[in-house]
Amino acid sequence: xxxxxxxxxxxxxxxxxxxxxxxxxxxxxxxxxxxxxxxxxxxxxxxxxxxxxxxxxxxxxxxxxxxxxxxxxxxxxxxxxxxxxxxxxxxxxxxxxxxxxxxxxxxxxxxxxxxxxxxxxxxxxxxxxxxxxxxxxxxxxxxxxxxxxxxxxxxxxxxxxxxxxxxxxxxxxxxxxxxxxxxxxxxxxxxxxxxxxxxxxxxxxxxxxxxxxxxxxxxxxxxxxxxxxxxxxxxxxxxxxxxxxxxxxxxxxxxxxxxxxxxxxxxxxxxxxxxxxxxxxxxxxxxxxxxxxxxxxxxxxxxxxxxxxxxxxxxxxxxxxxxxxxxxxxxxxxxxxxxxxxxxxxxxxxxxxxxxxxxxxxxxxxxxxxxxxxxxxxxxxxxxxxxxxxxxxxxxxxxxxxxxxxxxxxxxxxxxxxxxxxxx
Numbered sequence: 132x133x134x135x136x137x138x139x140x141x142x143x144x145x146x147x148x149x150x151x152x153x154x155x156x157x158x159x160x161x162x163x164x165x166x167x168x169x170x171x172x173x174x175x176x177x178x179x180x181x182x183x184x185x186x187x188x189x190x191x192x193x194x195x196x197x198x199x200x201x202x203x204x205x206x207x208x209x210x211x212x213x214x215x216x217x218x219x220x221x222x223x224x225x226x227x228x229x230x231x232x233x234x235x236x237x238x239x240x241x242x243x244x245x246x247x248x249x250x251x252x253x254x255x256x257x258x259x260x261x262x263x264x265x266x267x268x269x270x271x272x273x274x275x276x277x278x279x280x281x282x283x284x285x286x287x288x289x290x291x292x293x294x295x296x297x298x299x300x301x302x303x304x305x306x307x308x309x310x311x312x313x314x315x316x317x318x319x320x321x322x323x324x325x326x327x328x329x330x331x332x333x334x335x336x337x338x339x340x341x342x343x344x345x346x347x348x349x350x351x352x353x354x355x356x357x358x359x360x361x362x363x364x365x366x367x368x369x370x371x372x373x374x375x376x377x378x379x380x381x382x383x384x385x386x387x388x389x390x391x392x393x394x395x396x397x398x399x400x401x402x403x404x405x406x407x408x409x410x411x412x413x414x415x416x417x418x419x420x421x422x423x424x425x426x427x428x429x430x431x432x433x434x435x436x437x438x439x440x441x442x443x444x445x446x447x448x449x450x451x452x453x454x455x456x457x458x459x460x461x462x463x464x465x466x467x468x469x470x471x472x473x474x475x476x477x478x479x480x481x482x483x484x485x486x487x488x489x490x491x492x493x494x495x496x497x498x499x500x501x502x503x504x505x506x507x508x509x510x511x512x513x514x515x516x517x518x519x520x521x522x523x524x525x526x527x528x529x530x531x532x533x534x535x536x537x538x539x540x541x542x543x544x545x546x547x548x549x550x551x552x553x554x555x
Contacts, residue, residue: 142479142494142547143538145468149346149499149525150329154178156525157333157344159319160351161188164503166303166312167225167514168348171522173310181307182333182342184318188307189300192352192454195373197396197404198299198511199388200226202240202291204267206255210539211462217532218509218516220266223293225515229305235297236397241270241278243285243391243434253289267291280386284436296388296396296404297511317341319351322358324498331500346499348521349469352457355504360497363472365460365545366505370413372422372453373406382440389437393429403441405430406451407508416453423449458507463540465505466517467524470543471495479550486551494543501525502542 154177158169161183169179185191202219205212223237230237244250257269268290275283278290307314320336331347332340353368355361376382378398385403389395396404406429408422423446431438459465474495481488503521506513520537523530530537538544549555 140479140490140547141492142475142543143467143534143541144493145496146493149468149496151345151499152329153345155344156180156346156348157182157331157342158348158350159183159333160349160354161185161303161307161314162191162193162350162352163189163299163303163510163514164352164506164517165348165350166306167518168350168503168521169312170306170310171518172348172525173312175522175526175528177525180313180315180342180344182315182317182319184316186314186316187300187304188314189303192456193299193303193510194454195300195404195452196298196375197235197296197399199240199296199390199394199396200294200511201390201394201509202242202267202289202294202512203509204256204260204289206252206259210536214463214532214536214539215509215512216266217536218512219291219294221516221519221531222512222514226297226302226511229297229302230295234301234305235295237293237295238387238397239278240291240294240388240390241275242289242291243283243389244287245391245432250287253287256289265293278387279389280384281381281440282436283389283434285434290387294388299511302511315342320357322347322360322500324500329498346501346525348501348503350503352504353455355457355502360469360500361502361542363545364465364502364505364542367411367458367460368414369456369458369507370410370415370453371407371456371508372410372418372426372451373404374423374426374449374451375402376405376427376441376449377401377444378403379441385440389434391433393426393433395430395433395437414455416455418451418453420446420449422453423451426451456507457504459505461539462507463505464503464507464513464517465540465542466503466521467501467537467541467543468496469500469502470546471497472546475543475546476550476555479547482547482550483553
């Protein structure tokens, strides 16, 4: 019997399986992506260490006081909304123990439409999920006040009852503490593979080797660009500033997160969090008054009555926080094995001439080196799922998503796309 014809490029399959002799893994980066990855690996019996330039987990992009488990659904059936749906379903269960202990609130999220097109999209989404009210519900104006606790100007909204907000830094810290995962302080600037010992050398800025590890996961957001092995990834560093707005007698009645042009959280310790800005070419971590104005305007654009509940506090008295998202052009995270870029380009060079060519050639990957990054403003939503995908891959298990969606998040997807478009 003849073999079945090859119908797809098996670029995601390694030419050679990863060779390991120990269960030792080092994760670079102690934000939500690194901490969830470390826990998923530890639960599979790996000996995991996290290394970060800060002494405490969640010190950078995961450091806001209130982070939103943000939902993003669509009436379309392409990869982005399907992955978002899988992510929010997975993370609502993942965070349940934290909510049960009083960390953050599983208060539900109301997403109000930003335009007539969004109103139409929301109607299609509510039809699609009509038999899954535990995921999302369409709510009328009459229901909005009962759910939110305040009067809103919106006529309709989507309600996600299983979602809410969390304190990301505390989640990161508890994930490590609860699973006895050590955090070592160190600023890793480069990686070198020692083929004789089948291990990676993790080096400081002066080239000194801080530690060695057979397997490494890079989960350091935009700092993935620091490493020669992952600098091909098309990442962008986007500044985001949040604003802390003092609660009022009226605004303190808010019971759910409100999302639209921006987001607005229920009060915690006398303050609401709102934001966040999207500054493409500003790289200062200093809090700026103009960004407070932008955040307040976003809330006004989201819902005028919501904005009215907090009045007009003096801009110069407001506090907030700024840090940096790590985003991708297709708005999807990056998770999986890091390719050997020169070999991949050579093996699949024919795609430049004919993007529809089907080869039996498998992909070339660096030994025991992985990445988990590119989550943009949805780190809390994506990280539990991408951590599970990564840990399953490293452990040789079947990942929890179908191959099409795994490939849509795979680090090597950019090489294959660029070859097909003759960009490289």
